[in-house]
Amino acid sequence: MRKLIVNRTSNSPEVHFDPDRSRFEISGESRPPNVPAFYDEIIGWVNDFTRHLSGSGDKKGPIEFNLDFNYFNSSSAKYILDFCKKVAALRANGENATIRWHYEPDDTDMLEVGKEMSRMARISFDYVQKDIDGSRE
Numbered sequence: 001m002r003k004l005i006v007n008r009t010s011n012s013p014e015v016h017f018d019p020d021r022s023r024f025e026i027s028g029e030s031r032p033p034n035v036p037a038f039y040d041e042i043i044g045w046v047n048d049f050t051r052h053l054s055g056s057g058d059k060k061g062p063i064e065f066n067l068d069f070n071y072f073n074s075s076s077a078k079y080i081l082d083f084c085k086k087v088a089a090l091r092a093n094g095e096n097a098t099i100r101w102h103y104e105p106d107d108t109d110m111l112e113v114g115k116e117m118s119r120m121a122r123i124s125f126d127y128v129q130k131d132i133d134g135s136r137e
Helices: 035-056 074-092 108-121
Strands: 004-006 014-018 023-030 063-072 097-103 125-129
Touching: 004 035, 014 035, 023 035, 023 074, 035 074, 063 074, 074 097, 074 108, 097 108, 108 125
Parallel strands: 023 063, 063 097, 097 125
Antiparallel strands: 004 014, 014 023
16 A cells, blocks of 8 residues: 655645554645645545555554644635545444544644534544644643
8 A cells, every 4th residue: 555645835734644654644734725636635545545454354453543733724624524534434344543633732723623523524533632842642
């Protein structure tokens, strides 16, 4: 299964999906100029990953998708929700897949958005409060 690595820019997040190292992370600010094109590649990768897992016959796990956004615009929100629904489908198919939603201690809005995404995608998130210096607990 191929990796998906997208470098962070001033308006798009870093994407680091490496199945060999079990690292699955999207982090940074999401307001790319062409939101559909940016997220179509990510959704396509998740679809390929799902096919790969179902074709391999053995369960991989745990698979933790870390979502660590500083900010995302409303256009990105739709695609982030679509991504979360894909992870929920992985879990429904028997994979040990989870979403870890990272947020700053004083950013209750980001925490609430995570809770709403969790509800709409029908998958429980693990909520990770970052340390004051921005690192994860």
